Amino acid sequence: MQGLETGQSERARLGVAPSFDESQTLERAAAGDLAAFNQLVLLYQNLAYSVAYRTLLDEAAAADVVQESFLKVYRAFSTFQGGSFKSWLTRIVANSCYDWLRARKRHPTANLDDLIENDEYAPYFEDGSGDPQAQVEQAELRDLLERALAALPADQRLAITLCDVHGYSYEEIAEIADIPIGTVKSRINRARSRVRAFLLRFPELLPATFRPY
Amino acid sequence: MPTSRFPEISDELLSAYIDHAVSEAERRLVEEAVQQDVRVAWRLGTLTETVQLLRSLPLLTAPRSFVLTPEQTSQPVRPAATTEDASSHQPLPRWKSWLEGWRRFWQGGSPLWRGALAGSMALWLLTLVVPAFGFPARSLHVASLPAGELAAPSDPAQRTLAAESEAMLAPQALDPAPDLGRAAAKSAPLVAELPPALLLDGEAQPFPGWLAGVQGGLAGAVLLSALGWWRSRRSA
Numbered sequence: 323m324q325g326l327e328t329g330q331s332e333r334a335r336l337g338v339a340p341s342f343d344e345s346q347t348l349e350r351a352a353a354g355d356l357a358a359f360n361q362l363v364l365l366y367q368n369l370a371y372s373v374a375y376r377t378l379l380d381e382a383a384a385a386d387v388v389q390e391s392f393l394k395v396y397r398a399f400s401t402f403q404g405g406s407f408k409s410w411l412t413r414i415v416a417n418s419c420y421d422w423l424r425a426r427k428r429h430p431t432a433n434l435d436d437l438i439e440n441d442e443y444a445p446y447f448e449d450g451s452g453d454p455q456a457q458v459e460q461a462e463l464r465d466l467l468e469r470a471l472a473a474l475p476a477d478q479r480l481a482i483t484l485c486d487v488h489g490y491s492y493e494e495i496a497e498i499a500d501i502p503i504g505t506v507k508s509r510i511n512r513a514r515s516r517v518r519a520f521l522l523r524f525p526e527l528l529p530a531t532f533r534p535y
Numbered sequence: 536m537p538t539s540r541f542p543e544i545s546d547e548l549l550s551a552y553i554d555h556a557v558s559e560a561e562r563r564l565v566e567e568a569v570q571q572d573v574r575v576a577w578r579l580g581t582l583t584e585t586v587q588l589l590r591s592l593p594l595l596t597a598p599r600s601f602v603l604t605p606e607q608t609s610q611p612v613r614p615a616a617t618t619e620d621a622s623s624h625q626p627l628p629r630w631k632s633w634l635e636g637w638r639r640f641w642q643g644g645s646p647l648w649r650g651a652l653a654g655s656m657a658l659w660l661l662t663l664v665v666p667a668f669g670f671p672a673r674s675l676h677v678a679s680l681p682a683g684e685l686a687a688p689s690d691p692a693q694r695t696l697a698a699e700s701e702a703m704l705a706p707q708a709l710d711p712a713p714d715l716g717r718a719a720a721k722s723a724p725l726v727a728e729l730p731p732a733l734l735l736d737g738e739a740q741p742f743p744g745w746l747a748g749v750q751g752g753l754a755g756a757v758l759l760s761a762l763g764w765w766r767s768r769r770s771a
Contacts, residue, residue, distance in 0.1 A: 360602045371597035385598055392601050396608055467588055485554075486589035492556060511550040518585045531584040 348407055352399050359399070363392055366408065369488065370415045376483045377419040379472050387422055391415045406494070413498040416480055423476055463527050470520035474513050481506060482513035541568040541575055549579050553586055651763025658759070659752030 344365075350358035370391060375384035391414045402410060471479055480499060484490040485506075490498070495506045521528055544565060551557045552565045568575040 356603060356605065356608065363602050364600070367597045367601045368594050370601070372595040375595055381598065385601075388597070389601050392603060393607060396603055463588065464592065467592060471589075482589065486586055487592050488594075489590075492554070507547065507551055507556070510554075511547040514550055514582055514585055514589075515546050517589065518581050521585060521588075522581075529584060531580050 344407070348402075351396075352402065354399075356396075359396055362407065366411055367392075369408070370411060373412055373415050373480075373483060373488065374419055376471060376487065377416070377476060377480050378422060383422055387418045388415065391418045394418070409490075409494050409498060412484070412490070412494075413500075416498050419480070420476075459527070466521065466524055466527055467517070470517040473520055474516055478509045478513035478516070481509040482517070485510050486514075540572050544568045544572075544575050544578075546578065546582065549575075549582050552579070553583055648760075648763050651759045652756075655752075655756030655759040658755040659749075662748035662752040662755070665748070 344362075347358050347361050351362055367388065370388045371384055374387045374391075375381065378384050378387065391411070394414050395411055398414075471483065474482065477499070481495055484495045484498065485492070492503050492506050492510075495510075496503045499506070501509075522532060525532060541564075548557065548561060548565065552562065557565065565575075565579070569579055570576075
């Protein structure tokens, strides 16, 4: 909730109208208007962070990648060919994530933060209403899903995150990940099958649909 | 385990069916299989539920704002381009644009590279300067001698020595019976043309001190650059 409030107050501070015209903002940003560009940052930073975090599974790395990606976007704005800014931004975030993963593969390091259980961090919009029991169950199921996603290879995780969590089409994912549509379908299918297999190990947390026939 | 009556129904097809990315024929096939085979129905049901659960995952909240500052963009805020701005824009003088390019290059690189480059340049300068102060030229008096003295040594012992050395250096085929005076006279202009630093008491010195310094500096530069590159790769 705090993040939402911060975003709203920052939007107000920057003079961003609640319903601003994206195409006009894009034009101003392309002309080098940093304030206009920052309106786009505020609009898409949660999406960018969400994609980066779910690909990298590392809070600090995801934040660094997102910051770096926005800088890259700002500096390369003149090369933006038009079309979907959201897809272009996501592509840059995805590429930066891959760069980070490749660098980590070359120089693996132990992150001390990984050794500490961080119970306080909950990167969600918390819903204060509803049944506490149902909320606990939902939180458990969400945690299970995040663990299932974390168990996937990075390329499958990115594909399924973009498709099922963020609602991108196959064509958009193909463009973002720079792969053929057939590969997108195959990655999404393998990822879904793996997530299902992971979930089936915890039948007590799953809806009735998962019960054997 | 009984085999499915619809072996052609793969998970990939079911996944595409969920996303409405199948042809009409494939859609009919899947729906028929679901009606007739409980295992296919279970596979489709669980896969659909998995997708629903994934779609229910919320968008994460960024832990901080990623709004860019002018400092982060490492250049002043570019005002929105207008026709007036474009018309009043004056190009920088060439020397200023070169300077600016160099400044950006210098500031944009890795600190390790910068350190390595600065170190190697310092070493190079050091190797150029130290020989000039610490090792005075040893043979200036030789080169400053008149050519005639070199051509015709007055002392008979020196004349013999010069003749021997000349005989060793000159190809015999060219002058099988060398006349000492003529040979010395021939070589005198060549010797006189040599730079002073190349002469050491009448002997040819392979490399002058300053050239060795340059070579050492270059070697140091290469070595330090390689070290900087290696360290930057390690720290990347």
